[in-house]
Every structure is written in structure tokens, then in C-alpha cells.
Amino acid sequence: WEEERSTDGSKWRFLEHKGPVFAPPYEPLPDKVKFYYDKLMKLSAPAEEVATFFGKMLDHEYTTKDIFRKNFFKDWRKEMTSEEKSKITDLNKCNFSDMNEYFKTQSEARKQMSKQEKQKIKEENERLLQEYGFCIMDNHKERIGNFRIEPPGLFRGRGDHPKMGMLKRRIRPEDIIINCSDSKHPKPPQGTKWKEVRHDNKVTWLASWTENIQGSIKYIMLNPSSRIKGEKDWQKYETARRLKKCVDRIRNQYREDWKSKEMRIRQRAVALYFIDKLALRAGNEKEEGETADTVGCCSLRVEHIKLYPKMDDQEYVVEFDFLGKDSIRYYNKIPVEKRVFKNLQLFLENKQPEDDLFDRLNTSILNKHLQELMDGLTAKVFRTYNASITLQQQLKELSCDDSIPAKILSYNRANRAVAILCNHQRAPPKTFEKSMQNLQTKIDEKQNQLSTAKKQLKAAKADHKASHDEKSKTLEVKRKAVQRIEEQLMKLQVQATDREENKQIALGTSKLNYLDPRISVACKKWSVPIEKIYNKTQREKFAWAIDMAEKDYEF
DNA sequence: TCTTTGACTTAGAAATATTTTC
DNA sequence: GAAAATATTTCTAAGTCAAAGA
Numbered sequence: 001w002e003e004e005r006s007t008d009g010s011k012w013r014f015l016e017h018k019g020p021v022f023a024p025p026y027e028p029l030p031d032k033v034k035f036y037y038d039k040l041m042k043l044s045a046p047a048e049e050v051a052t053f054f055g056k057m058l059d060h061e062y063t064t065k066d067i068f069r070k071n072f073f074k075d076w077r078k079e080m081t082s083e084e085k086s087k088i089t090d091l092n093k094c095n096f097s098d099m100n101e102y103f104k105t106q107s108e109a110r111k112q113m114s115k116q117e118k119q120k121i122k123e124e125n126e127r128l129l130q131e132y133g134f135c136i137m138d139n140h141k142e143r144i145g146n147f148r149i150e151p152p153g154l155f156r157g158r159g160d161h162p163k164m165g166m167l168k169r170r171i172r173p174e175d176i177i178i179n180c181s182d183s184k185h186p187k188p189p190q191g192t193k194w195k196e197v198r199h200d201n202k203v204t205w206l207a208s209w210t211e212n213i214q215g216s217i218k219y220i221m222l223n224p225s226s227r228i229k230g231e232k233d234w235q236k237y238e239t240a241r242r243l244k245k246c247v248d249r250i251r252n253q254y255r256e257d258w259k260s261k262e263m264r265i266r267q268r269a270v271a272l273y274f275i276d277k278l279a280l281r282a283g284n285e286k287e288e289g290e291t292a293d294t295v296g297c298c299s300l301r302v303e304h305i306k307l308y309p310k311m312d313d314q315e316y317v318v319e320f321d322f323l324g325k326d327s328i329r330y331y332n333k334i335p336v337e338k339r340v341f342k343n344l345q346l347f348l349e350n351k352q353p354e355d356d357l358f359d360r361l362n363t364s365i366l367n368k369h370l371q372e373l374m375d376g377l378t379a380k381v382f383r384t385y386n387a388s389i390t391l392q393q394q395l396k397e398l399s400c401d402d403s404i405p406a407k408i409l410s411y412n413r414a415n416r417a418v419a420i421l422c423n424h425q426r427a428p429p430k431t432f433e434k435s436m437q438n439l440q441t442k443i444d445e446k447q448n449q450l451s452t453a454k455k456q457l458k459a460a461k462a463d464h465k466a467s468h469d470e471k472s473k474t475l476e477v478k479r480k481a482v483q484r485i486e487e488q489l490m491k492l493q494v495q496a497t498d499r500e501e502n503k504q505i506a507l508g509t510s511k512l513n514y515l516d517p518r519i520s521v522a523c524k525k526w527s528v529p530i531e532k533i534y535n536k537t538q539r540e541k542f543a544w545a546i547d548m549a550e551k552d553y554e555f
Numbered sequence: 556t557c558t559t560t561g562a563c564t565t566a567g568a569a570a571t572a573t574t575t576t577c
Numbered sequence: 578g579a580a581a582a583t584a585t586t587t588c589t590a591a592g593t594c595a596a597a598g599a
């Protein structure tokens with residue numbers, strides 16, 4: 001990257017691209033695929049298309065949920081002809097199972113395609129990528145992140161989303177705003193027009209459209225490997241490193257503020273303590289009824305915490321139980337300092353469960369305060385800082401004389417500590433139990449092998465003694481075999497532990513978004529090659545860090 | 556000042572590709 | 578060489594936060 005970008009807020013000087021790739025048009029079902037409403041019924045193409053969205057999802061839990069069904073049916077009816085509308089009045093009487101069968105057969109057929117057919121599809125995708133997947137920004141050819149427009153379908157919100165099942169409409173060129181240099185712009189598909197072509201170099205997106213579920217804007221932007229994303233990422237970690245330099249001061253400050261005579265300052269200070277200690281998100285307020293009911297720090301309600309003056313052998317315990325981003329549950333019991341506890345009791349006085357815990361605070365107030373404490377400081381910087389510093393500390397304990405696989409395991413453990421801190425969870429993989437069993441079987445087999453090998457070694461020893469040979473080759477061989485099997489067994493056991501501990505924890509998010517990649521690059525000081533830590537895509541995203549960091553790098 | 560909008564990062568699930576196992 | 582297991586990539590929803598608008 002060239003040094004020193006402009007100071008006037010412009011993000012680029014030149015931008016040229018081919019525009020987005022649209023979803024393929026709807027292909028009507030073959031006549032053999034039936035839809036029944038009591039009896040056989042042939043749907044109009046628009047109604048049929050929306051029906052297929054539902055038919056494809058029949059095995060999904062979504063289609064059993066009342067809200068999903070209600071929203072879907074309402075939007076589906078909008079696509080029906082008046083005749084269809086008058087006939088189809090009850091979703092429960094609709095039979096999509098033939099459609100569902102058909103799509104299953106189709107996807108099975110796709111799997112069974114010959115090598116050449118698969119190759120052909122691959123080549124076609126590659127051609128599309130080459131044509132639409134790149135742009136020129138300033139002097140570089142850059143990979144675009146999402147050059148395909150989202151196809152129409154049924155909205156799948158996370159958690160208890162009031163809009164789940166609504167129809168996500170098809171996006172046409174007339175919906176798209178193109179952003180590029182004013183020299184030349186992409187052509188819209190034959191016979192269509194763009195909504196607008198603009199030339200705004202204060203933003204980084206190439207195209208945008210307004211989505212119909214929430215009315216929010218969606219963007220086409222560059223891949224994480226691009227200069228514009230990389231520089232921003234680097235900047236993010238530099239801000240977190242600046243926090244490292246003044247975090248002690250800030251911590252002392254908020255501890256002082258716990259004693260403030262002003263309620264809003266106490267609330268701010270307690271909230272900041274949670275953000276720092278527990279890595280909670282800021283918690284913007286959300287429009288009620290438009291989204292799932294989730295919260296972050298500033299939007300915590302009385303019902304989300306419980307106070308225990310004494311719990312087992314601990315004092316001043318706070319129990320958190322709430323749904324955070326993506327409706328992932330945050331559950332934690334944590335002893336806090338007496339002052340924090342007393343403040344919380346005060347905040348709870350005379351409130352109902354559904355009242356805000358921090359009624360004098362919001363993210364805007366909090367971030368304005370943080371900005372005064374350090375330039376560029378916001379609530380999310382604490383997550384970045386605490387994640388990265390945790391990784392670095394955990395890695396310090398890495399032992400020099402471990403093997404590479406053992407070091408990788410330790411790295412994963414450190415990564416896991418961060419993921420736990422940030423509450424990055426996943427649904428246990430569907431095949432988890434099975435795969436655990438398989439691994440256990442392998443371990444058992446290996447143990448049997450080991451005992452056999454040990455017996456053989458013993459026998460060889462006895463032979464050796466009896467024969468009084470100078471040296472016995474078999475003895476050595478058997479000894480080696482035992483050693484080898486022991487190692488293999490160890491490896492399997494380690495793998496089992498690692499997998500078990502990872503059951504419900506997602507490592508990817510922290511690896512990609514919270515851990516300063518230069519810390520990982522510096523693992524070369526333990527002769528851990530970067531390829532063992534990052535796969536190809538990750539190395540592309542973190543190219544800047546791989547270039548920059550030496551083994552003495554300190555976060 | 557308060558609310559809304561816009562731009563961007565962060566998130567887990569699902570789809571797809573690759574590797575391993577039988 | 579197929580099927581199963583695992584790793585990677587894609588997808589798009591759901592956050593954060595500053596700036597614009599009322």
C-alpha cells in the first residue's frame with residue numbers, strides 16, 4: 001500500500017467495476033411436480049416461485065414456527081392471482097411435499113454428476129468470478145467480497161424475529177445504485193437501467209440497494225484482502241494498542257466514578273466496568289417489535305441480572321442471563337467488587353423487571369465519554385483490546401520444547417479462552433456425537449495396540465535375557481514400536497480433548513475479528529509456521545500483518 | 556437535543572470443497 | 578472410488594457508531 005492516504009476523508013481516487021451479478025430468473029417447475037390444496041392445483045408463476053421458497057425449507061424448523069408461517073402466508077398471498085387468493089386461504093391445507101421431494105432429488109442429482117459436468121460448472125463459476133469478481137481501485141486490481149446480489153427468498157431472522165418468513169423480494173437493476181469513478185460506469189443488463197450512478201469517493205462501496213424487510217441498505221464491498229479493508233483492520237488494532245497504554249488510567253477513573261454523587265456517572269462507570277471486564281457489547285437501543293429482543297450492556301434490563309450477596313463461598317455475585325447479538329445467550333455468574341454490587345442494588349430500586357438497568361445511560365453518552373478519555377476510543381475497542389491481550393498473555397506460557405502439534409494445541413487453547421471471553425458460541429455440529437464416538441473407538445483400538453506391543457516387548461526382553469545375545473535387534477524394534485504407539489495415542493487423546501472443549505465454542509470469529517494477527521505471526525519465534533495457524537484466505541486477509549510483524553512483535 | 560440514516564464490522568449457519576476412511 | 582468426515586467458503590443478518598436530519 002502506498003503510504004499516507006488523503007486527509008480529506010476520500011477513500012479512493014479511481015474506481016472501476018463491472019457491476020453486480022443478478023440472481024438467475026425463476027425457472028417454473030416441471031409439470032410433474034404437483035402442488036395440492038385439498039386437490040391438485042396449478043399455481044401461477046409468481047405464486048409458484050414463492051411457494052418453492054417454502055417448499056425447499058420444509059425440513060427446517062423455521063416452517064413449524066407460527067410467526068414464520070403467518071408472515072410467509074401473508075406475503076405469499078400478495079403474489080397470488082385473485083383466483084388463487086380466493087381458493088388458498090389456509091396454509092395448513094397446502095401440501096408442498098412433492099416440491100420438497102423434487103428439490104431433494106435435484107440436489108442429489110447434482111451430487112451424482114460426473115466429473116466433467118462438475119468441472120464445467122466450476123469453470124463457469126470461475127469465468128463469472130474473473131469477469132465480475134474484481135475491480136480496479138486506484139492502481140490495484142482488488143477482489144470484490146460479494147459481487148452476487150442476494151436472491152429472493154424467505155427472510156430468516158435469528159432468534160425470535162417478528163419478521164421471520166417474510167418475502168425478500170427479487171432485486172432488479174432499477175433498485176441498484178452504482179458507485180464508481182465518473183470516467184466510465186458498468187452497463188446495466190440489456191433493456192434495464194440502474195436506479196442511479198454516483199461518484200462518491202468518501203465511501204468504499206461499489207453498489208447498494210435497499211432491502212425490503214427492514215428497509216436497510218445493503219452494499220457490495222471489497223474482499224478482506226483488499227487494501228481498503230486491510231488498512232482499516234490495521235488501524236483498529238493500533239487503536240486497541242493505544243488503549244493498552246492508557247487502560248490503567250481509565251480503570252482507575254471508572255473505579256473513582258463508582259463513588260460519584262451523580263447517578264448517571266455511576267451508571268456509566270459500572271457499565272464501562274462490565275464492558276471492560278466481561279467484554280460485553282455496547283448495546284444500542286433497538287426498535288421494539290421490528291427485531292428480536294436482544295440486548296447489550298447499555299440496554300440491559302432489570303430482568304437480565306440477579307444479585308446474590310453471598311453465593312457458596314463467594315460474595316457479591318452477579319448473575320447475567322440475557323440474549324445478545326444473534327440471540328446468543330449470555331449466561332455468567334461473576335463476583336464483583338462491593339462498590340459495584342451496592343451500585344447495582346441502587347440502580348434496581350423501585351424498578352420493574354422490564355425497566356432499563358442503566359436508565360440514565362445509552363451508547364451515545366458512553367461513547368462520548370470514552371472519546372474524551374482517548375482519541376478514537378469506543379466501547380468495542382475494549383473487546384478488541386481484551387481479546388488480543390488475552391491471546392498474547394496465554395501464548396507467553398507456551399513451552400519451547402513442545403512439538404509443533406502441541407504448540408498448535410496450546411494456540412487453540414488460547415484462542416478458545418478469547419472465544420469464551422467474547423461469548424462466541426455455535427450450535428454443536430450435527431455430527432458431533434458420532435464423530436466423538438469414532439474418535440473414542442480409535443483411542444480404544446490404539447490402547448489395544450499398545451498393550452499388544454508392550455507384551456511383545458516383554459517377550460522380547462525375556463528372549464534376550466535367555467539367549468544372552470550381545471544385542472538384540474528385535475528388542476530395539478519392539479521398544480521403538482511401543483514408543484511410537486504411545487505417541488499416537490497421546491495425539492488422539494489430545495485431539496479428543498480439544499474437540500470436546502470446542503463443542504459449543506466458535507473460534508473463527510475471534511480469530512478473524514478480534515485477535516491482532518501480528519501476535520500470531522510472531523509465533524514464528526517458537527518456530528510455528530503461519531500456515532499452521534492461518535489458512536489461505538486468512539493469510540490473504542492478514543497479508544499486511546505477515547509482511548509487517550517480526551518475531552519480537554508485542555501487542 | 557433527539558431521532559434516523561448510512562456505512563461499515565462482526566456473526567453463526569449453511570453450502571461447498573477437500574481430505575480421510577473404508 | 579464412494580461415502581463419510583472435516584475444513585473452507587459463502588451468505589447475509591445483526592451489530593456498532595458517527596453524521597445527517599428534524
